[in-house]
Structure formats: C-alpha cells, structure tokens
Amino acid sequence: MPALALPCRNQAPHHNTGRPHDQFHAVDSLQRLHSSHKHPKTQARGRRSKLSPHESLVLPSKENLRISLHYFLAMKMTPDLGKLFTPYVMGPFKLPHRIVMAPLTRLRAGPRQVPTPLNALYYGQRASAALVIGEATYVAPEGYGYCDSPGIVTDEQVEGHKLLTQAVHDKGGLFFLQLWPVGRISHPSLQPNGQLPVAPSAIAPKTVRAATPDGYQPIPTPRALETAEIQSMVVEPFKQAARNAKRAAYDGTFPFHLPCSAEV
C-alpha cells in the first residue's frame, strides 16, 4: 500500500513566494530533499546543483525546515522510507510515488453543496500527490450532515465536480472521490423537510455536535433505518453516486469508513 498520507494544514500564502503554501507544494520540496540525499558528494561541496534560484529561496523557510526535520526523523524510524519515491502499482493505476493525500472535509462547497472554482483550485494545487482522495461527499440528501460539505447527487453538483477533476487531471494527477452518508452525525436543519437524521440505530451521539448553518448544534436521537430501506436509501444512492462520479471524470471512488470502535 502507499506509505504515507499527508493532509494539508496550512492554507496561508507562503511568506517568501506569495504562492499558496500547502503540503503538496511541500511534496515537491520533500522529493527534492530526497533526491539531494542521494548525492552526498554534491551536498558535501555545499552545492545544490539541482535547485533553481526559486527553490533556494524556498528551502530555508520555516516550513521547509520542518519538512526536513520530519524527513530526517522518518528516515531514522523507517529504514525503507527510500521506497517513498518509488512507483507503486495500484490495480490498473501506476502511481509515480507513494504519497497519498488523505480525504479532508473542508466545508467549502457553494450553495446547494455544489463544488466551486475555489475547490478546483484547492485540489489542483495538490495534484502532485500520487493519488488525491477527495473529501467525503454525500450520496443522498439524507446523507448531508456537515454544512457546506459537497454532494454528488444533482446534475448541478456533478457539473461542479467536473471543475475539480479537470483541475487535477490538467496537472497529471489521479483523483478518487470518497462517498458517504453521514448517518446520525447530522441535524434536522440539514435534512430534507427538516426531518430527523437517519442512522443504523436510534442512538444519539454522546459528544459530537452537528456543524449547521447556525453553528454547532446538539444532535437529536436519529430515526433508525428500516431493513426494507437499505436498498433504496443506501445501496441505490451509492451506486448512483458512483455513476455520477464517473460522469464527473473521477478515476475511482471508495466509501467513507469509520472504525467500529469509534465512540462519538
């Protein structure tokens, strides 16, 4: 399996370059650091022959020092980290290296949970990951639970997703979409007709609150899904969402999976 997943944490522009400063700009730096480690003689002579003036400017930044430190520690802890930049065959896909972007809910979809050009910019900036996994996206209106998270149900949403896949594919990236219904982690204000969230069992979460248009709200006890509803409310929506993802030109999908032990 791919060796690492690096979620992005820093959205601020880089203080030196003014460019968006994200982990996958960092992937490029990390890859160059890795290459320079392969050339100790070059390093010993104090030359960074492979670095452009722009990169020499970027390297001393706090962020790159942090990455160097992570790289150094990771090399110490994981002797076969050298594999990180070797190709990986994942079914029909040939990944150029093994750094995968983890799915990260960003809550930045537009009205009606349609992905926007801002989301396309965000994912395009991360296309140098060997595989980008798009944030969890709802497969049915009842599966909506985090305000401004995206859906892939309506034609309008599918059109929005096309902007994202275009942005990643233009840069040669591979892009999967994560699909979910949120189950009980929702709120009537996000549900069709203000209904109760639907979940496998009628058990309210103990600690988690719902991200609603009016801020975080306590979650009511959900309605339990009937066995007879599994086909229409789970199986069919997942199938249709996978078809929609294909229409939007994603390279693949996979379901959101919360470990059974997760106590929320």
Ligand SMILES: Cc1cc2nc3c(=O)[nH]c(=O)nc-3n(C[C@H](O)[C@H](O)[C@H](O)COP(=O)(O)O)c2cc1C
């Ligand atoms: C803000 C945020 C949003 C996340 N959204 C998702 C998501 O949509 N789908 C998912 O499977 N995991 C999601 N995760 C979990 C991350 O993908 C990742 O598994 C988790 O942060 C553990 O990795 P780490 O130890 O490197 O932080 C999210 C995590 C964070 C911090």
